[in-house]
Amino acid sequence: MGACGFAQVDRHPPEIGYWLGVKHWGKGFATEAMRATIDHAFSDLDCESLQASARVTNPASRRILEKCGFQWTGAGLCRVRALSSSVPVDRFRLDRGLWASIKSWGAGRRVG
Numbered sequence: 001m002g003a004c005g006f007a008q009v010d011r012h013p014p015e016i017g018y019w020l021g022v023k024h025w026g027k028g029f030a031t032e033a034m035r036a037t038i039d040h041a042f043s044d045l046d047c048e049s050l051q052a053s054a055r056v057t058n059p060a061s062r063r064i065l066e067k068c069g070f071q072w073t074g075a076g077l078c079r080v081r082a083l084s085s086s087v088p089v090d091r092f093r094l095d096r097g098l099w100a101s102i103k104s105w106g107a108g109r110r111v112g
Contacts, residue, residue: 051073056088
């Protein structure tokens with residue numbers, strides 16, 4: 001189906017990432033998995049903030065990050081081993097305080 005987790009967890013802030021099989025796109029699974037993983041990062045791992053990136057050619061991935069409260073911090077390049085090259089990405093960040101606010105407003109949990 002897919003995966004969601006942390007890359008470079010020893011990095012501060014750690015980077016959160018996800019992928020989802022094509023037949024599962026558009027059903028809210030990635031957003032739901034991200035919200036659970038973000039909760040884990042802030043509640044259990046005591047992270048102060050998280051970072052993430054999305055390829056500029058993948059607006060759906062960017063939308064997942066925005067729905068989870070991540071804020072755009074800039075653009076850059078990300079090395080992709082499978083492609084043996086770097087690709088342009090948008091970079092994002094989410095702080096613990098913002099996540100707590102989003103959850104208190106109810107936007108951090110799945111409805112329906």
